[in-house]
Amino acid sequence: MTLTKKPETRPAPNSWGLVGGENPWEYAPAPEATDHVRIEPEYGLFIGNEFGPAKPRKTFTVINPATEEPLAKVAHASKADVNRAVAAAREAHRSSWGRLSGTERAKYLYRIARILQERSREFAVVESMNSGKPIKESRDVDVPLAAAHFFYYAGWADKLEYAFPHRTPRSLGVAAQVIPWNFPLLMLAWKIAPALAAGNTVVLKPASTTPLTAYLFADVVRQADLPPGAVNIITGPGEIGMELVRHPDVNKVAFTGSTAVGKMIARAIAGTDKKVTLELGGKAANIVMDDAPLDQAIEGIINGIYFNQGEVCCAGSRLFVQESVYEPLIDKLKNRLATLRVGDPLDKNTDVGAINSAGQLAKVQELVESGIAEGAEIFQPDCELPTRGYFFRPTLFTGVSQSHRIAQEEIFGPVLSVLTFRTPEEAIEKANNTPYGLSAGVWTEKGSRIFKMVNAMRAGVVWANTFNRFDPTSPFGGYKESGYGREGGVHGLGAYLDLSDGAGR
Amino acid sequence: MARARTATKARRPSVLDQRAAQPLATTNGRGSRGDRIGVRKTYKLYIGGAFPRTESGRAYEVFGARGELLANACRGTRKDIRDAVRAARKAQAGWAAKTAYNRSQILYRIAELMEGRRDQFVAEVMAAEGVGRARATRLVDASIDRWVWYAGWADKYPQLIGTVNPVAGSYFNFSVPEPTGVVGIIAPEASSLLGLVSRLAPVVVSGNAAVVIASESRPLPAVTLTEVLATSDVPGGVVNLITGLRRELASHLAGHMDVNALDAFGASADDRVTLEDLAVENVKRFVRPPAAGLDRYDWLADAAQSPYLIGEFVEIKTVWHPIGA
Numbered sequence: 001m002t003l004t005k006k007p008e009t010r011p012a013p014n015s016w017g018l019v020g021g022e023n024p025w026e027y028a029p030a031p032e033a034t035d036h037v038r039i040e041p042e043y044g045l046f047i048g049n050e051f052g053p054a055k056p057r058k059t060f061t062v063i064n065p066a067t068e069e070p071l072a073k074v075a076h077a078s079k080a081d082v083n084r085a086v087a088a089a090r091e092a093h094r095s096s097w098g099r100l101s102g103t104e105r106a107k108y109l110y111r112i113a114r115i116l117q118e119r120s121r122e123f124a125v126v127e128s129m130n131s132g133k134p135i136k137e138s139r140d141v142d143v144p145l146a147a148a149h150f151f152y153y154a155g156w157a158d159k160l161e162y163a164f165p166h167r168t169p170r171s172l173g174v175a176a177q178v179i180p181w182n183f184p185l186l187m188l189a190w191k192i193a194p195a196l197a198a199g200n201t202v203v204l205k206p207a208s209t210t211p212l213t214a215y216l217f218a219d220v221v222r223q224a225d226l227p228p229g230a231v232n233i234i235t236g237p238g239e240i241g242m243e244l245v246r247h248p249d250v251n252k253v254a255f256t257g258s259t260a261v262g263k264m265i266a267r268a269i270a271g272t273d274k275k276v277t278l279e280l281g282g283k284a285a286n287i288v289m290d291d292a293p294l295d296q297a298i299e300g301i302i303n304g305i306y307f308n309q310g311e312v313c314c315a316g317s318r319l320f321v322q323e324s325v326y327e328p329l330i331d332k333l334k335n336r337l338a339t340l341r342v343g344d345p346l347d348k349n350t351d352v353g354a355i356n357s358a359g360q361l362a363k364v365q366e367l368v369e370s371g372i373a374e375g376a377e378i379f380q381p382d383c384e385l386p387t388r389g390y391f392f393r394p395t396l397f398t399g400v401s402q403s404h405r406i407a408q409e410e411i412f413g414p415v416l417s418v419l420t421f422r423t424p425e426e427a428i429e430k431a432n433n434t435p436y437g438l439s440a441g442v443w444t445e446k447g448s449r450i451f452k453m454v455n456a457m458r459a460g461v462v463w464a465n466t467f468n469r470f471d472p473t474s475p476f477g478g479y480k481e482s483g484y485g486r487e488g489g490v491h492g493l494g495a496y497l498d499l500s501d502g503a504g505r
Numbered sequence: 506m507a508r509a510r511t512a513t514k515a516r517r518p519s520v521l522d523q524r525a526a527q528p529l530a531t532t533n534g535r536g537s538r539g540d541r542i543g544v545r546k547t548y549k550l551y552i553g554g555a556f557p558r559t560e561s562g563r564a565y566e567v568f569g570a571r572g573e574l575l576a577n578a579c580r581g582t583r584k585d586i587r588d589a590v591r592a593a594r595k596a597q598a599g600w601a602a603k604t605a606y607n608r609s610q611i612l613y614r615i616a617e618l619m620e621g622r623r624d625q626f627v628a629e630v631m632a633a634e635g636v637g638r639a640r641a642t643r644l645v646d647a648s649i650d651r652w653v654w655y656a657g658w659a660d661k662y663p664q665l666i667g668t669v670n671p672v673a674g675s676y677f678n679f680s681v682p683e684p685t686g687v688v689g690i691i692a693p694e695a696s697s698l699l700g701l702v703s704r705l706a707p708v709v710v711s712g713n714a715a716v717v718i719a720s721e722s723r724p725l726p727a728v729t730l731t732e733v734l735a736t737s738d739v740p741g742g743v744v745n746l747i748t749g750l751r752r753e754l755a756s757h758l759a760g761h762m763d764v765n766a767l768d769a770f771g772a773s774a775d776d777r778v779t780l781e782d783l784a785v786e787n788v789k790r791f792v793r794p795p796a797a798g799l800d801r802y803d804w805l806a807d808a809a810q811s812p813y814l815i816g817e818f819v820e821i822k823t824v825w826h827p828i829g830a
Binding site: 165167266267273278460461465474476480481482491 | 668670671672673674676678680685765777781782785786787790793796811813820821822823824825826827
């Protein structure tokens with residue numbers, strides 16, 4: 001990319017006072033092996049526990065965003081395939097999965113969790129190859145958390161009646177689930193685990209750029225010997241996702257993705273009785289107060305925005321720094337940024353991998369250009385990028401004002417906008433001044449101040465003195481235009497149950 | 506000129522003309538004794554704790570169940586809706602910041618003051634809904650008891666809906682409910698008082714502020730309820746009530762960008778899709794009308810009150826903090 005203005009850079013970290021010609025921070029390449037992973041040349045739709053081609057037969061190619069090389073061909077579902085998948089799910093709800101006792105469902109879910117753990121290396125490698133995320137994240141975060149979700153919800157399957165006092169929980173039926181490309185396997189787990197635990201059957205559509213771990217998961221479903229039709233996976237472009245959520249025989253819709261698409265989905269199902277959860281975009285404020293532990297905060301800021309290349313709906317993309325600590329914090333932040341290792345997602349030392357697609361890279365570039373054009377100061381580390389693949393330097397903007405696009409719009413890339421404030425009230429006002437409300441962060445050593453800020457944030461998840469932590473027991477979801485409903489915990493379970501008796505409807 | 510035309514137009518005979526001769530079921534303007542001329546009440550909107558007329562200056566006639574004219578009600582406008590939303594937004598944070606104990610006492614106070622006006626509510630419900638005294642009394646009593654019931658939930662529902670989450674790491678993690686913000690309510694059309702109270706109480710108990718579109722054909726008990734609210738320590742703006750024609754009002758409330766949730770439980774099945782579609786624009790939380798319709802809905806049933814209803818209008822906030830030295 002050619003920037004209209006050369007960014008401020010900071011060279012390799014040995015310039016911060018470390019003497020000697022050798023860069024002590026240099027790492028030898030440490031690529032994860034891929035020889036134990038088998039990616040099929042072509043994946044068919046997974047309907048009724050069988051892989052088969054789309055009808056009519058049509059495929060599209062999935063690539064590795066770090067190399068731009070093709071990985072596999074994947075079935076391009078038609079409307080007829082959507083019908084087949086929903087019919088298979090309906091039949092399983094009627095005749096097999098929907099009739100199982102909670103105890104039996106639980107054991108199936110525990111099986112899935114165990115198989116995911118057994119095959120964790122394979123899942124991590126394929127996830128990194130297909131999504132561009134660093135192997136240390138897919139290995140240490142995505143895959144273990146996915147297994148943990150199945151383990152957690154397995155335990156709910158036979159305890160539903162204890163979860164909701166004065167209610168008789170019933171499964172809803174067929175759940176249509178559409179998930180994004182930033183955490184392909186983890187989002188699958190967030191969707192499928194509670195749905196199955198509650199006794200529903202599932203038709204899931206992964207993002208068109210990242211279907212491979214979903215099809216790998218389909219193989220897990222077969223290994224676990226689930227009744228055919230309990231889990232169905234279909235692939236295709238966004239229109240196929242819309243066909244799926246619109247299908248009249250679907251009872252529950254769960255979507256994670258952009259606010260714009262979330263609104264399209266909500267409109268498409270207006271007037272129906274489908275139960276809905278939407279987990280949409282975000283523009284999280286990460287607030288550093290003057291008494292914050294700065295070194296800890298630096299790690300939280302870095303993790304908040306550069307984790308998964310910033311392709312995280314809850315990313316801490318707006319940093320609010322109290323003016324009195326602005327100078328030292330920014331200096332530390334720039335130093336820390338210069339140590340981030342950008343490159344091969346399969347290298348175990350990589351901190352920032354590849355952007356998921358050419359289209360997303362172009363969007364990030366366009367918004368970064370707008371930041372420069374609107375007068376913000378750009379900083380990027382002076383690191384080398386691979387010659388192929390969709391890479392982008394971790395980027396930091398200072399001198400950002402509230403009205404800048406980079407302070408308003410979700411970038412979904414490794415780009416941090418830094419703003420300042422003088423009083424906690426000003427921070428609250430600015431932090432909440434967005435249509436989004438998914439997450440927020442607060443850094444301060446004073447307990448009462450933590451709770452003041454936590455209470456004031458109009459956001460569904462607030463991390464205090466930490467950021468970007470996830471757990472199956474911990475409800476996740478947004479306020480305002482970041483969506484509604486929660487995933488995780490008992491709240492995420494309720495989203496997949498009919499709890500209507502006695503509720504007055 | 507205009508006056509001349511009006512004068513020549515045949516005027517529809519109004520029951521108002523015969524009011525002195527024909528005692529009305531409502532207390533409004535009824536002579537208390539003999540031939541004394543009663544003092545009638547002007548039914549107004551309730552916005553920001555005040556009782557303005559609609560900014561449009563328009564009115565519409567409200568008839569009783571037997572076709573008698575009961576009163577003129579304000580025919581509110583989009584501007585009235587916007588004023589009400591602004592008042593609600595202004596009041597909401599302060600209401601939510603009150604302790605749950607305080608909100609609980611204020612809701613209980615509403616019940617206390619309704620109890621004092623019990624006869625008036627009974628008469629108004631009889632007039633509006635065409636029910637007999639015994640039935641109206643049951644409906645009013647249930648409305649009062651419903652406030653008492655929800656008053657008790659203010660400091661309890663968070664313990665039912667909130668959780669402490671045992672995450673797999675060294676973090677203290679909990680989830681608490683918070684009010685969604687400004688909630689629009691399409692009040693049920695038929696159940697003039699109990700229906701309204703049943704939808705309003707679970708919205709405000711958690712700290713939301715409400716903008717209510719009253720029943721179009723039976724708005725008078727709702728207006729009287731606002732007079733109770735105004736004297737019950739409910740801060741001005743926490744509840745706002747607009748009377749008028751639904752087709753002129755509901756879409757503006759559903760589409761308002763500073764309304765966080767819409768309770769369309771009282772909306773007709775015909776209006777539902779339009780309202781739900783408008784609500785999407787700012788991702789409002791949307792509570793649908795019951796699938797079976799409201800015609801046979803039993804507002805007196807236990808099922809018409811539920812802490813899960815409070816849950817429809819709260820957000821769950823999850824908080825993480827590391828545990829360390």
